[in-house]
Amino acid sequence: MALAAIPSQTQLTSDEVEFLQNLAGLPYVQGDLLYYNAGALTRLAIGSATNVLKVNAGATAPEWGTAGASGANTALSNLASVAINTSLVSDTNATDDLGSAAVKWNNIFGVNLGATGTRFTTGWFTDLTVTNAISASITGTAAVATAVTVADEATDTTCSIVFVTNTTGNLGIKSNANMTFNSNTGVATFASSVLTTTDINGGTVDGTVIGGSSAAAATVTTLIITSFGGNWTNAGRTVADLGIVTTVDINGGTLDGAVIGGASAAAATFTTATANSFVPNSSTIPTNGLYLPAANTLGWAVNSALEVQLTGTALSPGADGGSSLGTTALGWQNLFANTGFVLNIENSDWVATHTAGILTVGTGDLRVTTAGSNAA
Numbered sequence: 452m453a454l455a456a457i458p459s460q461t462q463l464t465s466d467e468v469e470f471l472q473n474l475a476g477l478p479y480v481q482g483d484l485l486y487y488n489a490g491a492l493t494r495l496a497i498g499s500a501t502n503v504l505k506v507n508a509g510a511t512a513p514e515w516g517t518a519g520a521s522g523a524n525t526a527l528s529n530l531a532s533v534a535i536n537t538s539l540v541s542d543t544n545a546t547d548d549l550g551s552a553a554v555k556w557n558n559i560f561g562v563n564l565g566a567t568g569t570r571f572t573t574g575w576f577t578d579l580t581v582t583n584a585i586s587a588s589i590t591g592t593a594a595v596a597t598a599v600t601v602a603d604e605a606t607d608t609t610c611s612i613v614f615v616t617n618t619t620g621n622l623g624i625k626s627n628a629n630m631t632f633n634s635n636t637g638v639a640t641f642a643s644s645v646l647t648t649t650d651i652n653g654g655t656v657d658g659t660v661i662g663g664s665s666a667a668a669a670t671v672t673t674l675i676i677t678s679f680g681g682n683w684t685n686a687g688r689t690v691a692d693l694g695i696v697t698t699v700d701i702n703g704g705t706l707d708g709a710v711i712g713g714a715s716a717a718a719a720t721f722t723t724a725t726a727n728s729f730v731p732n733s734s735t736i737p738t739n740g741l742y743l744p745a746a747n748t749l750g751w752a753v754n755s756a757l758e759v760q761l762t763g764t765a766l767s768p769g770a771d772g773g774s775s776l777g778t779t780a781l782g783w784q785n786l787f788a789n790t791g792f793v794l795n796i797e798n799s800d801w802v803a804t805h806t807a808g809i810l811t812v813g814t815g816d817l818r819v820t821t822a823g824s825n826a827a
Contacts, residue, residue, distance in 0.1 A: 486513055607634045 479485070482497030484504075488511075498504075498515030505516045541547040550556045604610075612630040615622040629642035651661050659669035704710075731741045736752045744750040750760045750769070757769030768774040777783050794803040803812045 604634045
């Protein structure tokens with residue numbers, strides 16, 4: 452192959468002249484490579500289709516060779532990232548590892564992760580999130596299980612009843628020999644039980660048929676009834692000791708000879724009547740006593756007239772200009788008021804208002820100050 456002609460006016464450097472002299476005597480074809488060897492250009496003929504360019508064993512010159520395991524490892528180890536457009540496979544089935552026990556991969560990202568065998572024989576996950584259903588079985592301990600598949604069982608005669616120690620949370624499932632269940636008969640057996648609410652629609656209690664067509668007697672050592680679903684008829688019977696009745700509504704009969712619920716009020720004489728509270732329930736004014744003249748208002752009537760009433764915010768007389776606070780003969784010892792106390796006479800005709808250390812009267816014409824200093 453001939454070199455292109457160099458224009459006659461071109462001035463070459465000594466290095467360029469030496470380069471051209473070395474190049475002029477080299478025969479080469481398409482694909483050949485040139486490299487310096489001992490100060491002169493040397494030709495490396497083109498290799499085959501499967502060859503890779505390598506450095507010889509002495510690291511003195513390039514050469515063509517085949518890609519071995521060490522060569523691939525060296526190339527991958529010096530790459531920041533590798534884009535592979537085909538499958539990455541091992542040369543031998545079930546032989547090579549991806550990483551090692553000492554040097555591990557940090558993360559593996561993929562669309563699917565699976566094994567061709569029946570299962571992973573060895574594996575572990577620090578935290579595994581599964582978004583779809585698991586079609587196979589998993590052996591181990593589930594930290595948090597939200598649902599399990601159950602079957603309608605009717606043949607096991609001795610089953611354990613499982614429970615947890617709280618209503619929510621990451622809890623372990625437990626069981627106890629004091630609770631068993633016969634799935635064949637539907638009978639649950641407990642060593643002991645306390646039922647706060649129950650509805651027994653059949654069977655017997657102490658030999659008494661529950662829900663029978665006729666009443667039957669039952670002998671009970673201790674019977675505690677929270678409430679009756681219907682009326683309790685005890686006509687002609689005497690209760691020797693009724694005990695402590697916390698809530699009672701007596702709509703008839705007598706109490707200390709006074710008719711209960713009669714058409715007219717009757718007096719009852721008590722040696723001592725003690726109650727935690729007395730709550731009137733009538734809005735009709737009594738002759739003397741407490742009543743409810745309005746909603747959320749407690750009134751005290753004297754001689755059939757409302758004299759004093761109390762709401763959630765004020766204690767006031769029954770009418771404007773009504774009852775007095777004390778008399779000329781019976782006066783109150785002290786009057787204590789809070790910060791911001793207001794004394795208002797005849798609907799703001801005269802007003803005295805308290806502020807910190809000062810009592811201002813009316814519109815401020817008169818102010819009570821610190822004695823002797825005329826300072827607030």
